[in-house]
Amino acid sequence: MWEFIARSLEASTIFTVAALGELIDQRSGILNVGIEGVMLFGATFGFIAAQSTDSYLLGFLVGIAIGSLLGLLHGFFSVTLGADQVVVGMGIWIFGFGLTTYIGNPYTGPLGMERVPPIFGLSPFFYLGIVLAAVSWFTLSKTNLGLRIRSVGENPSVAEVSGINVTRTRYLCVTIGGMLGGLAGAIYSLFYNPVWNYNFLMGWGFIALALVFFSMWNPWVLLGGSLLFGTLWQLSLNPQLVLPGLLSRYIWRTIPFAVTIGVLLIISTAWFRRRWGAAKPEALGEPYVKE
Amino acid sequence: MRIGGCQLKLEQRVTLAGWEAALMSILAIVFALFLFGFVFILDDVDPLSAYQEIFSFAFANPYGLPLTINRFIFLLLCTFAFIIPFKAGLWNIGMAGQLYAGALAAFGALFAFGGKELPSPDLSPGIVIPLMLMAAALGGAGVGAIAGFLKGKYNINEIVVTMMLNFIAFWLVAYMIKEGGPFMNPGGRGESFELPSSVYAPLVMDVPFTIFLVLGIAVLLYFLFAKSKIGYQIKAHGHNPAAARYAGISTFKIPLWVFVVGGGLAGLAGYHYFAAVPGVYKIARNYGFFGDLAFYGIICGLISLGNPLAAIPVTLLFGGLSIGGRFVQGKLNMGFGLDYALLGVLMITLVAFQFFYRYKLVLSPSKGSYW
DSSP: OHHHHHHHHHHHHHHHHHHHHHHHHHHTTOOOTTHHHHHHHHHHHHHHHHHHHTOHHHHHHHHHHHHHHHHHHHHIIIIISOOOHHHHHHHHHHHHHHHHHHHHGGGOEEOOSOOOOOBTTBOHHHHHHHHHHHHHHHHHHHSHHHHHHHHHHHOHHHHHHTTOOHHHHHHHHHHHHHHHHHHHHHHIIIIISOEEOTTTTTTHHHHHHHHHHHTTTOHHHHHHHHHHHHHHHHHHHOGGGTSTTSSOHHHHHHHHHHHHHHHHHHHTSHHHHHHHGGGSOTTTTOOOOOO | OEETTEEEEEEEOSOOOHHHHHHHHHHHHHHHHHHHHHHHHHTTOOHHHHHHHHHHHHHHOTTHHHHHHHHHHHHHHHHHHHHHHHHTTOOOOOHHHHHHHHHHHHHHHHHHTTTTSSSOOOOOHHHHHHHHHHHHHHHHHHHHHHHHHHHHHHOOOHHHHHHHHHHHHHHHHHHHHSTTOTTBOTTOSSSBOOOOGGGSOOEETTEETHHHHHHHHHHHHHHHHHHOHHHHHHHHHHHOHHHHHHTTOOTTHHHHHHHHHHHHHHHHHHHIIIIISTTTOSOOTTHHHHHHHTTHHHHHHHHTTTOTTTHHHHHHHHHHHHHHHHHHHHHTTOOTTHHHHHHHHHHHHHHHHHHHHHEEEEEEEOSSOOO
16 A cells, blocks of 8 residues: 555656646747657656666756747747747657657667655655745746746736746746756656656647646645645546456556546536636736837 | 849748648658658668558558558548547647547447347447447547537637547446456456457458448538538637637537547547457557557648648558558558657658748849848
8 A cells, every 4th residue: 555655646746747848838938738758758768778878867958958949939839939839838749759759669668777765755746836836836936937937827018018038938838848848758657667668658749738737737736636646546546456356457547547537527507617717827828019 | 032033032921822832841750750751760771661661551552551551541531530620720639639539439339239248139230330430420520529519619629628538448348347347358458449340440441341330420521611600600610710600610519529520420430440440440559559540641631731721642642551550560660659759750840841931042133232
């Protein structure tokens, strides 16, 4: 049972880190639906780097770096060129899905390195996730920078008039978002499940995207949501630990996805929207053209 | 920017003529193929001869051409499944889940007629095949309807929902065909029971009859968007849902309609690949690969700018490229996933080219030259 809880926390860390990146993106008004592609890239290149240099540090750094590059790419298309952000996000996802399948294929198989040692019996990345959530919450709601980010996400033209550089703020956010996405992918492939196989994520990035929607754009709620989904995911992989013999294991695999749809349904009801709906960044997904 | 005595600058497009759009799409494809050439160079393969191999296998080889045509039918149905919601401003990335559901429903209809029993029963194709087709369309439409209903009624992000449905359907297929599932092959090879030979889809010159179905649908969709009331309403919803609502167009009915019809067509794609392509005739163990292929539908839909007739040559080309890509990968000893890499490169090039749909480069003689 303890092992199950520890594994669940490891899984939830990946959701936390990836979704925090997406949350920072969205707070500045940029929607990145291609987070799964960023994670695939970070995971694959991190895996290759770690395996060929035998260094975890290098693996994670490469994962973060490739994530930031993809964030910049997303920023270039959606901030500078003002393209439709959904098109760009889908592009980055399919780009990641297609290219990592080809690039990573020669590396198919286990990583073959000693596991990152746990701290107090838990994954070191779990603590990192909590720290990142705290830092994002503090930065977004208590600092000047956070105010600027939020105002750019709410109403970019008003922000521009009051002296905030919208382009620079958004670039900053997409780069950080990309770095966190790449890091989340690297945590998956270097720690959570250190075996490379094509398209191994199977929906982690999309669940992270959904997590942001129902976190009400609040890092603490997001942390709670990712704990829930990490546990659910782990349960769907090992149902015999909790409820042996009930339902086929394939049916269990559908449950995290079905629950995601259910939660999205709850937060979209009229009651919920009246109560909490104002949290959504007003300018989310809309390109800003300076007049 | 100045070049000699001329000035080069960017201008926003007001309108985009049909020929300009077509030219842009062709340029995007050519540019993507050029970029993709570097993948061959990195693998020490001459890109020109690789492309020659790809095209000659896909379009001029007696083994390759039928494969290309079968994949073309499949991709065209997936493209339509993407295009119809896309016209309404909605993203259907759930073709994979819809086609799995279509395949399951078609095999479910067959199962109901005792298709699993051995020795394989002699079923009447005149009854069973239309029923399988209908079941496939209904299965896909049912999965699509979930996304359409949630979008129309509660305005839930359809990208997330369709993606979640993809994974749900993926595992449901696994449940049905593996480890003692109801549709498991008696041989237990992790695939579904085989189609009795009496209900193999009729072939016309070695091509399944589905080709006529899909080409008919293309023409029908063209007229739907060009002439019909619902087509107009879909386009109005795509341009501006709020304005469409004020004009009396239901923002519940349109998302539901486009996802039901789109999902139904994706369901037919599931029927086509698992019950009509010669040599398959079962839900194969690698069914996930066909779900991945369905994402070509997004690219084909974007390149053809939502035009159902323009989608025909585009999907034929990409069907051939993906078949030929697999072929040269084996022939030239390249790594697995060449067709996936092509998918990625095409997609990102296309995103970059979106810019030119909205802006154009204008070269004009500059006034008051500084030179």
